[in-house]
Amino acid sequence: xxxxxxxxPKGYERATPGTMPDPKAVEAxxxxxxxxxxxxxxxxxxxxHPPSMGARVSFAGGKPKVTDGPFAEVKEVVGGYWMIQVxxxxxxxxxxxxxxxGENEVIEVRQVQEFADFPADVQEAAAGYPEMKEQTGKK
Amino acid sequence: xxxxxxxxxxxxxxxxxSAGLIAAxxxxxxxxxxxxxxxxxxxxxxxxQWPVEGIPENPGAWLMAAAKHRAIDRWRHRSLxxxxxxxxxxxxxxxxxxxxxxxxxxxxxxxxxxxxxxxxLLTQEDQVALTLRLVGGxxxxxxxxAFLVAESTLAQRIVRAKRTLSDAKIPFEVPAGGDLSQRLxxxxxxxxLIFNEGYSATAGEDWVRPQLCEDAMRLGRILAELAPxxxxxxxxxxxxxxxxxxxRARSDALGDPILLPDQDRSRWxxxxxxRGLAALERAARxxxxxxxxxxxxxxxxxxxxxxAEIAACHARARTSDSTDWVRIAALYTALAxxxxxxxxxxxxxxxxxxxxxxxxxxxxxxxxxxxxxMLNYHLVPAVRGDLLQKLGRYAQAAEEFERAAVLAGSxxxxxxxxxxxxxxxxxxQG
Numbered sequence: 333x334x335x336x337x338x339x340x341p342k343g344y345e346r347a348t349p350g351t352m353p354d355p356k357a358v359e360a361x362x363x364x365x366x367x368x369x370x371x372x373x374x375x376x377x378x379x380x381h382p383p384s385m386g387a388r389v390s391f392a393g394g395k396p397k398v399t400d401g402p403f404a405e406v407k408e409v410v411g412g413y414w415m416i417q418v419x420x421x422x423x424x425x426x427x428x429x430x431x432x433x434g435e436n437e438v439i440e441v442r443q444v445q446e447f448a449d450f451p452a453d454v455q456e457a458a459a460g461y462p463e464m465k466e467q468t469g470k471k
Numbered sequence: 472x473x474x475x476x477x478x479x480x481x482x483x484x485x486x487x488x489s490a491g492l493i494a495a496x497x498x499x500x501x502x503x504x505x506x507x508x509x510x511x512x513x514x515x516x517x518x519x520q521w522p523v524e525g526i527p528e529n530p531g532a533w534l535m536a537a538a539k540h541r542a543i544d545r546w547r548h549r550s551l552x553x554x555x556x557x558x559x560x561x562x563x564x565x566x567x568x569x570x571x572x573x574x575x576x577x578x579x580x581x582x583x584x585x586x587x588x589x590x591x592l593l594t595q596e597d598q599v600a601l602t603l604r605l606v607g608g609x610x611x612x613x614x615x616x617a618f619l620v621a622e623s624t625l626a627q628r629i630v631r632a633k634r635t636l637s638d639a640k641i642p643f644e645v646p647a648g649g650d651l652s653q654r655l656x657x658x659x660x661x662x663x664l665i666f667n668e669g670y671s672a673t674a675g676e677d678w679v680r681p682q683l684c685e686d687a688m689r690l691g692r693i694l695a696e697l698a699p700x701x702x703x704x705x706x707x708x709x710x711x712x713x714x715x716x717x718x719r720a721r722s723d724a725l726g727d728p729i730l731l732p733d734q735d736r737s738r739w740x741x742x743x744x745x746r747g748l749a750a751l752e753r754a755a756r757x758x759x760x761x762x763x764x765x766x767x768x769x770x771x772x773x774x775x776x777x778x779a780e781i782a783a784c785h786a787r788a789r790t791s792d793s794t795d796w797v798r799i800a801a802l803y804t805a806l807a808x809x810x811x812x813x814x815x816x817x818x819x820x821x822x823x824x825x826x827x828x829x830x831x832x833x834x835x836x837x838x839x840x841x842x843x844x845m846l847n848y849h850l851v852p853a854v855r856g857d858l859l860q861k862l863g864r865y866a867q868a869a870e871e872f873e874r875a876a877v878l879a880g881s882x883x884x885x886x887x888x889x890x891x892x893x894x895x896x897x898x899x900q901g
Contacts, residue, residue: 370578371487372692376742415742417685422483446719 334375334417334444335424341411342436346402347382360432368416368427379412411437415444477522485514486608488531493605494580496538497643503587504633507605510534512541581606582697583643589658592639597632598661604629606693607686616679618668655698659707659775662690666711670718673726673883684715695750705754706776712747713782716740727883732791744786751779777806796825813844817854829861849878853888856895865899868892 344351353361368374380386383401390397403409418424421443428439489510496506516537517530527533588601599618603609609617615625646654669683691708698704720738723729758770772780781802788794803819816839824832836855845851856871872892879885 370693370696372689372696375746417689418483419486419682419685420479420483422479423486426480426483426487 333419333421334415334446335421336442336444337414337416337424337428337431338440338442339411339413339431339433340408340438340440341434342408342438344382344411345406345409347384349382349385351382353379357432357434364431365414367430368414373416373418373427374414375417376415377413380410383409408438474522477526478518480526481514481517481521484517484526484530488534489514489608490581490584490606491531491577492534492538494584495535495577497584497587498576498580500542501643502637503584503605503641503643504637507633509538509542512545513538516541578697579645581693582645585658585694585697586645586654587636587641587643589654589661590636590641591654591657592635592641593632595661595664597628597635598657599664600625600628601632602658602661602690603665603686607690609686613679616677617683655701655703658694659703662687662694663707663711663775665690666714670714673722681718684711684718687711688715699753700757702754702757702770703773703775705750705757706773706779709747709750709754709779710775710782712743712750713779713786716743716747716786727887731785736789736791739786747779747786748783751776751783754779772805774806774809777802777809781806794825796822800826813839813842813848813851817848817850821854821857824858824861829858833858833862847878849875849880849884849888851875852878853891856891860891860895860898865895868895869899 365374365377368377383403383406386401388399388401388403390399416424416427418427421441424441424443428441431439433439492513493503493506493510496509497503500506500509513534517534521527585602585606588605589598593601600614603614603617604611611626611629612622615622618625645651665683666687669681669685669687672680672683688708688711691704691711695704695708716739717731717734719740720734720736721729729735754772754776758772758776781799784795784799784802800819800822803815803822807815807819817836820832820835820839823835833855836851836858839845840851840855852871853875856868856875859865859871860868869892872888872895876885876888876892879888
């Protein structure tokens, strides 16, 4: 199973263009990334430039509308992500817990949607994914 | 935390921590079977205490400390006449800092554990079971289900394997010098075997089986971190990631196979392709290849790098028609020198058929047919049928497909081959 660990740094929504993280924090984070790599679970990771360098596109009325950052009303923004391959949400959460996150950082753990080998209606019913897969396999 | 939530957290932590824990203990007590038992004791302690006390901040350190305490308790209740026992108990009773090995030590311990699990004294079956158990952190039940054997059978296999290592007093070390490449090849074989078992699993089977691909890839990636200067390790990782990238595209709604040329390439996993190509590049650099084409190696590539290069040719082709068959044929020729197996020879014939035309491919297949190992190999008539069909020899093609269907190993393959036979007959009448 794949999970995305999405870093949400409080305050990043107001960061000026070109803001870079503090070197000490970077060092700690690099050690963490190495640990993910050594455990064989890391698939991908990226840090994102702040919203002040970005844009949003909305689609009200079927017409795309562009708004340049920063986005005044927005309270939480994505700072970066890791994509990991683990066997359960608990494992993903345990990895997220090992991140040297700062006072103002939150990691959201989200499962990546993947094509399953069985019909959509079974997928929709799946609450506990691995258990459901097991049951379907028994049919 | 509810007890089932704790159980799930413990399971997750076990998968993260168990290999390192067993490896560190194995170094101290110099016996893998004992190390695993002590690790299990620690797990039992965790399951007893964490629901009550909460999950500790440093679960790895907690488990190590628990393993040591249990070991000391255990052996205090036995006679300490044997100096051997007294010696490692004394080591275990060492300072608290010993609980947390230095990062390099962790890597070395894990590498030793992997080599021990794949020791030549063990059958390959045993090596697979032990690797998945000790390094992969799978439960006996999961491994049994993955390989379609009874749990008790698997449990016995693991007990026997550990005893074999204990009785032979296998030193806990990384093989040196001349031994290393042979031992490493054995490890890579075990990992690839696990991958193939998962790859061969079909939709609707127990989910633990296709999961084996992920388990194998994780083991491969761990190995790539532990032995970064070994090109064949990166080659194997590349091969697995490139093959796995096609998992979603290889069967249709009924679960029947879709062959490579017919697959919807938009369903290929491009993250895995990128990772596979990057791993292959690492291997190529280690083999002395230089940009821009990485086509020339200073050191002859091994079988995994070659197989990965072949997989990469497919991965790089946006459409089936743009596949570089000439390069694939050349790679198979090189591979056939290292692995002169029926599969490789036949794949080479297919590639030559694509690169130089069906007549050239047919000539190679006809030469292969004589070999005794090919007699009951259903893919030989299947490939022959395909080439004959391309040459417009439809009646002969249909015959070959029927012959292949008779030899085929599964109902699914039989169905597919009979369909091909019907297709050839129809083309003959058209």
